[in-house]
Amino acid sequence: MTVTITAFECSPDRGLGLARDTRVRWALEEVGLPYQVRHLTFETMKQPAHLALHPFGQIPTYEDGDTTIFETGAIVFHLAQHHAGLLPEEAHARTRAVTWLFAALNTVEPPILEFANARILERDKPWAAERMPMVEERVHARMRQLAGYLGDTEWLDGPFSAADLMMVSVLQRLKPSGMLDGHPVLAAYVARGEARPAYQRAFEAQLADWRAGSQRAAAP
Amino acid sequence: MTVTITAFECSPDRGLGLARDTRVRWALEEVGLPYQVRHLTFETMKQPAHLALHPFGQIPTYEDGDTTIFETGAIVFHLAQHHAGLLPEEAHARTRAVTWLFAALNTVEPPILEFANARILERDKPWAAERMPMVEERVHARMRQLAGYLGDTEWLDGPFSAADLMMVSVLQRLKPSGMLDGHPVLAAYVARGEARPAYQRAFEAQLADWRAGSQRAAAP
Secondary structure, eight states: OOEEEEEESSOTTTTSSOSTHHHHHHHHHHHTOOEEEEEEOTTGGGSHHHHTTOTTOOSOOEEETTEEEOOHHHHHHHHHHHSTTSSOSSHHHHHHHHHHHHHIIIIIHHHHHHHHIIIIITTTSTTHHHHHHHHHHHHHHHHHHHHHHHTTOSSSSSSOOHHHHHHHHHHHTTGGGTGGGGOHHHHHHHHHHHTSHHHHHHHHHHHHHHHHHHHHHHOO | OOEEEEEESSOTTTTSSOSTHHHHHHHHHHHTOOEEEEEEOTTGGGSHHHHTTOTTOOSOOEEETTEEEOOHHHHHHHHHHHSTTSSOSSHHHHHHHHHHHHHIIIIIHHHHHHHHIIIIITTTSTTHHHHHHHHHHHHHHHHHHHHHHHTTOSSSSSSOOHHHHHHHHHHHTTGGGTGGGGOHHHHHHHHHHHTSHHHHHHHHHHHHHHHHHHHHHHOO
């Protein structure tokens, strides 16, 4: 059974690894599953063939035999449930890891998404400069809480898990703005995640895809 | 073993049921587990005793013997995993329900949270009126996709599940603004969720708590 995921033909982040397929590639690399990629453009993402897999017309999706999944958190959780390496075996530790997986996606990521919207989609709006400090403070408040919890521990709760994979990925969205620099505990945590060989392989794979996609797009 | 959750002493939504403890109460009612509530104020939520349970100083939390969980999605998922009634048994159907649970929290809720921030926290800011249509359109775009998927089916995927509990709860945040009225498919879906006896019991319980809390707050 071959795993197939979808990703951008030419990611708008220019290969920085911030598109969500990187999270799924990372999880696949951590559990040692080979995969192939079907590339989509902003046009083909909104066509019926892809909407049948992903009702919101986004990437990534995951296909493995008769299993199809469309939400990044769900794909990573599915891989963690069915393969060793991303969730502890002991029941309480597993519950705590799943808790942090949800916290990354529903408590930490929303203010970061709002900040990314302000920084990119609303960059040229008349309110951009005046509003930005308030949006940044919403992110900083979460970062202070997370750094206070993490302290000098290596990962969120015991060994590296799907929760760390997701939390590091969520925090990476802050890197282009330099905002992570103000939180050295979190910058070091993200660096630990990025140093993992599985992350390196995932990053290189998405970067290679972006290079190939942008060359095709530039071809006459 | 008695289940204990935390909730606001006096919810800022004045008993509309929009605080996240309602989601947990609803799940507890669906699976038929009795529970008790420990009430917190905006002050006690930020004190060490609660931060030891919830690193972000929020409600709700869940305690059951030696199990403690702090994130709403994780609590609802934990209840769904360990009690009948909120997740299908068949593996593929279960994966799809978990997928929609994550989609509610990480694809549908973020633009709704951003809209709620614009509507409440930024109501008096100089950019409020000019910016609002753009924020609303981000929500409407998701609503159109979700309504297109849902069509005239009763629930997201087969029988009612934790995914519907969460999606209905996320959509309820739009009710005070009237925005749901523009999406009759979704308004009807939310109404179906609210008509469930378990939801009615959860709603009444949080409303009774709010009434008692606001009376205590008003006492001389």
